[in-house]
Amino acid sequence: MRLRAALAACLTVLAATGAVVSLRPAPVHAAEDGGAPYWVSLRNSLTNMRVGPGRDYRINWVYVRAGVPLKVLRQMEGWVLVEDSEGARGWMLTQFVARKAHTGIVKGGIAEIRENKDGSGALLWRAAPGVIARIGDCSAGWCKVDIDGRQGYVRQDAVWGAGAP
Incomplete structure (x- = not known):
């Protein structure tokens, strides 16, 4: 019950300050993302996929095979939002993916x-x-x-x- 009250209070503060909160992912525009979408493959046999673009975000998937193909949907400050063949989406450091090895x-x-x-x-x-x-x-x-x-x-x-x- 306290959590619900705290959440309501936070949303009230955000609304009062004019902040906009969206729970939907922002649309991806190719012009903003260096030509995304495009194909890449994993460089390493052990690579983490995170829920957000940063090391502080939790890991939601660990890939254990190099060469796995991924579709880059978006780029942001050294991170890429990727999607795998089963539809899983998450963020990876750009150093872990290769664009040349298709x-x-x-x-x-x-x-x-x-x-x-x-x-x-x-x-x-x-x-x-x-x-x-x-x-x-x-x-x-x-x-x-x-x-x-x-x-x-x-x-x-x-x-x-x-x-x-």
Whole structure:
């Protein structure tokens, strides 16, 4: 009961001072965020995702695998707001993500890796959901992938992180 009274008092003070309080996230504008959204991948095998842009904010997720693809939604003073393939959002230091190493993660079901860039040719192998692939050029709905040194082509819609963010 005391907490509710304290919260009501704080909101009353904020309203009296003319402060604006919003519980919804601010919209992301690409012009303000250096071209966001864009793809990045994790540099390290142990990376914290925080609820806010600072070391004082609590950790809401710990990634334990390097190369995980993420979508950058916003940038702020050395921090990026990112989203992963499962929709989890949070903040990371920019030093923990790489823009050059473009990766994707197999989503949904098993993805067939084909021999030719148009999807024709032999079936080389199948990749399970969650497999991380280095993404090459994408055209006509197919992307070149490199998975642990094995190369082939996969349907673009089978990989989260391929195409425009």
